[in-house]
Amino acid sequence: MSVVVTPSKADVEAQVRASVLDTLTNHLAMDAAAVTGCLDGSTDDLPIASRVAIVVIARVQKALGVSDLVDPKKLRPEQVTSVRSVTDLVLRTVRERLS
């Protein structure tokens, strides 16, 4: 008998943060300590360009195995101007999807 394990909300949120960190540091050359501090709230937020935010969202979606987490038609450049704002946007959407 097979057992289906559904990932918890905390697991998915951790996966989102890990994907954001991986994209910004390994692919976009941002400082790992600074991004980590930004994500856990221990340091100031970091500004990012809207195209960087779009790549982050694309990579998070790929990591989660979904293609429609964020609707690009509803995304405005002024909504995603920092590491925390783009992460919060994705986490908010994930929470809505899982609730």
Next chain:
Amino acid sequence: MAISVEGSNLSEAWARALGATLDAGGKAVNVAASWRGLDESAHIREAVDSFLAARRAEQLEAKTGRAGWTVWPVETVANTIFPIDLYMPAKGDDAIAVFSELYLEGREFARSVSPEGEYCERLVAWPGPEGPVNQLEVLSRKLRRVRDRTDAGRGALSSDYELAVAHPMDAFDIRIQAPGHNNSPLGFPCLSHVSVTVHGGELHLTAMYRNQHLTRKGYGNYLGLSRLGAALANEAGLPLGEVMVIATHADAEVHSAKGFGINALRAIASEKTDA
């Protein structure tokens, strides 16, 4: 009659091109604007940002603006040509390859916003008959050969660096260069062609628009092209020299359905003299 303006930077060049087009009645043929390097004038940029932000807020409030006529911030328009934040010179000879990969990932996510295509997509994935052609990769390889040679900027090495934007299957424009084919096809995008020249120890860039909306997009066009030029200059190991943009038809959008108004446009065009 052709109009030619120069600016000490891209902001001044744009303001002068807009002013000259307004003086010509709001529309003009063969408007050429040139400047050097990447610098901007902060007061002109602020005036443009404020103007566009106000128009964008009006549009969002009124829920007007059909597809293709939306007012976007300067940075968003510039990013359709070359999203500079995805270009990391520290990646060395892989910088353009990394840029292309990141850009296309983001483009795939946002495709529904502009399904007809994007200029940068034409640069890194031009839809050739045998599959996508990464013109930036081909061009940057050539430019790196310039960087690594001592006779760069002479003979054939001066002027063999073309980026085709128009697609031969699109309509109405005649263009010269097809990557890998060099035939004379037709094309539709407003930005039709980009040409790069290495001369005098600098890299120069010329772009041709068959139609340019100077108010909503002109400043962002100039900025995106300057950034593209700067990245290509980096590949060649040279400084960016002159950038020239030729609009075979330039439109100041005085009569735009969005009603920008000639007085508002005159005000931002006149920013050129108020340093």
